[in-house]
Amino acid sequence: xxxxxxxxxxxxxxxxxxxxxxxxxxxxxxxxxxxxxxxxxxxxxxxxxxxxxxxxxxxxxxxxxxxxxxxxxxxxxxxxxxxxxxxxxxxxxxxxxxxxxxxxxxxxxxxxxxxxxxxxxxxxxxxxxxxxxxxxxxxxxxxxxxxxxxxxxxxxxxxxxxxxxxxxxxxxxxxxxxxxxxxxxxxxxxxxxxxxxxxxxxxxxxxxxxxxxxxxxxxxxxxxxxxxxxxxxxxxxxxxxxxxxxxxxxxxxxxxxxxxxxxxxxxxxxxxxxxxxxxxxxxxx
Numbered sequence: 377x378x379x380x381x382x383x384x385x386x387x388x389x390x391x392x393x394x395x396x397x398x399x400x401x402x403x404x405x406x407x408x409x410x411x412x413x414x415x416x417x418x419x420x421x422x423x424x425x426x427x428x429x430x431x432x433x434x435x436x437x438x439x440x441x442x443x444x445x446x447x448x449x450x451x452x453x454x455x456x457x458x459x460x461x462x463x464x465x466x467x468x469x470x471x472x473x474x475x476x477x478x479x480x481x482x483x484x485x486x487x488x489x490x491x492x493x494x495x496x497x498x499x500x501x502x503x504x505x506x507x508x509x510x511x512x513x514x515x516x517x518x519x520x521x522x523x524x525x526x527x528x529x530x531x532x533x534x535x536x537x538x539x540x541x542x543x544x545x546x547x548x549x550x551x552x553x554x555x556x557x558x559x560x561x562x563x564x565x566x567x568x569x570x571x572x573x574x575x576x577x578x579x580x581x582x583x584x585x586x587x588x589x590x591x592x593x594x595x596x597x598x599x600x601x602x603x604x605x606x607x608x609x610x611x612x613x614x615x616x617x618x619x620x621x622x623x624x625x626x627x628x629x630x631x632x633x634x635x636x637x638x639x640x641x642x643x644x645x646x647x648x649x650x651x652x653x654x655x656x657x658x659x660x661x
Contacts, residue, residue: 380501382638383484385627386494389451391477392458394467401511401587404472412586417608422515422584423649423658426610429466430517430647430658433510436460437519438661440480440508446500446526450482453506454493461510469509469516469587476631481507481520486638488616488624489578490631500526503536505643509587516587518612519659520645531619532640535572539617539642542566546595546613547648550605550655557601560594563615573622575641578633580612583647607650610658614645 394400403409418426440457458479461468468479476492483491483505484498491505498504507520522536542563549562559580567574574596582591594601595615616622620639626632635641648655 380485380499382486383496383634385629385632386450386496388477388492388494392455392471392479394462394471398462398465398467399512399514400467401469403474403587408474409587412589414585414589416582416589416591416610417606418584418610418649423608423610425513425515426517426584426647426649426658429510429512429515430519431661432461432464432466432512433508433517433519434659434661436510437506437508437521440506441521441523444498444504444523444525446498448498450484450491450493450496450498450504453482454478454480457506457508466510466512469511469518473587481505483507483643485640486634488575488618488633488635488641489643490633492629492631498525501528502526503528503532503640503642507645515585516583517659518583518587518645518647520614520643522642522644535617535619535640536642538566538570538572539615540644542615542617543613543644543646546615547646547655547657550648550650552605552607552650552652554605555601556593556603556605557598559613560601561597564596567617573618573620575616575618575622575624577624578616580614580645582609582611584610605650607652609650610647612645612647614643616641616643
């Protein structure tokens with residue numbers, strides 16, 4: 377395992393502006409979003425709009441990832457993704473969501489999720505997750521991936537590679553008529569081969585006109601996840617695997633979630649729509 381020192385909070389830059397002509401989600405400027413009361417099965421028109429949002433989110437993440445290197449700040453990655461989304465007419469969904477101050481999440485090393493971009497400088501040997509969501513056409517597209525920074529140790533590299541594989545396997549398990557816990561069963565059984573922890577309290581979610589619709593997609597085999605998968609449902613799968621415990625602490629900022637043992641963690645995510653034969657990934661560049 378890497379001998380890198382543990383993360384500490386950095387300094388935040390001023391809030392980035394979004395052009396006035398770009399449509400905002402309803403929750404911007406409010407303490408919380410309105411509860412979603414619609415269906416989890418979406419119309420073809422909504423799915424088509426989500427393809428556009430998903431493509432922009434994927435390309436924004438891809439563009440930010442090109443700038444990952446030792447010496448680069450996580451705030452710089454936020455700037456790149458923010459400008460890309462705005463240049464393509466999309467609003468960065470995380471900006472102002474329940475008060476989140478930035479346009480993507482940057483989760484480094486022991487950060488499970490929701491890391492806030494700041495003056496933190498990426499170091500050779502780090503791993504960093506970029507979580508990017510774009511809002512355009514009244515819908516959201518959400519994706520994330522974990523990247524290697526410079527020369528990364530083998531244990532961390534394998535964690536990242538296997539977390540990506542866990543997502544791929546979970547997507548292949550999606551079928552109409554199956555219970556949603558098939559997703560977590562596939563992820564957990566694969567992760568157990570390597571002794572990895574599987575984070576339980578942060579899950580995949582329904583997504584559409586709402587950033588988080590209320591549908592929960594666990595990444596472990598939950599007996600309570602009995603919702604039947606239906607053609608036309610849209611949701612994310614985003615497994616978070618750890619080298620040690622899945623238990624966690626939250627920083628004083630109220631967002632940054634770190635492993636309780638401070639060992640490393642990786643995550644990957646796609647937004648999907650369920651088809652008659654499986655699932656289509658909506659977050660492809």
